[in-house]
Amino acid sequence: MAARNTARKRAFQILFEGDQRGADVLTVLADWIRLSREDTRQPPVSEYTMQLVEGYAGQARRIDELIAQYAVGWTLDRMPVVDRNILRLGAYELIWVDETPDAVVLDEMVQLAKEFSTDESPSFVNGLLGRLKELKPSLRREA
Numbered sequence: 001m002a003a004r005n006t007a008r009k010r011a012f013q014i015l016f017e018g019d020q021r022g023a024d025v026l027t028v029l030a031d032w033i034r035l036s037r038e039d040t041r042q043p044p045v046s047e048y049t050m051q052l053v054e055g056y057a058g059q060a061r062r063i064d065e066l067i068a069q070y071a072v073g074w075t076l077d078r079m080p081v082v083d084r085n086i087l088r089l090g091a092y093e094l095i096w097v098d099e100t101p102d103a104v105v106l107d108e109m110v111q112l113a114k115e116f117s118t119d120e121s122p123s124f125v126n127g128l129l130g131r132l133k134e135l136k137p138s139l140r141r142e143a
Contacts, residue, residue: 004100007048008089008108012116014053015085025060029053056092063091066139070131082117083124090129095139102133 014032018025029050036042056063067087068076076084090109093100106129113121132139 003046004048005108005111007046007052008093009112010043010045010049011052011056012085012089012112014049015056015088016081019081019085024057025053026057052089052093052097055096056088059092059096060088063088066091066095066132067128070135071128080117080121083113083121086112086117086121086125087128090125091132094129094132095136102136106130106133 010032014028015025017023018028021028029045032042033045033050036044064076067079067084071079071087079087086109089112090105094102094105097105106126109129110122110126113125117125
């Protein structure tokens with residue numbers, strides 16, 4: 001499972017970079033792939049990283065709507081950039097990737113929040129993704 005963990009971390013980094021640069025995540029993904037092929041010091045971009053980023057890109061508008069709707073006390077644009085992108089990745093994998101158990105998605109996203117964000121972020125990420133997990137059956141019907 002270490003490979004999936006690394007894939008999620010890279011997917012988060014790509015989403016984060018796209019958000020920071022105001023660039024399309026698919027463009028950032030293509031840049032990462034190109035750099036990894038040109039420079040052996042750059043880590044390769046795994047198939048699962050590509051699936052996560054491409055999957056998120058296909059659902060980005062709906063994911064942002066869900067985060068905005070269920071993030072109590074935060075608007076999407078005021079949310080810390082790290083948290084926003086962890087939630088984007090987590091919401092995509094939680095709702096649209098069937099082969100990953102929900103508990104694994106929540107745990108992995110909380111770990112990313114612990115590693116890259118503030119002390120309050122893990123509970124915020126866990127709470128919001130936990131709410132989306134509860135609503136998953138109805139959210140899937142809407143999608």
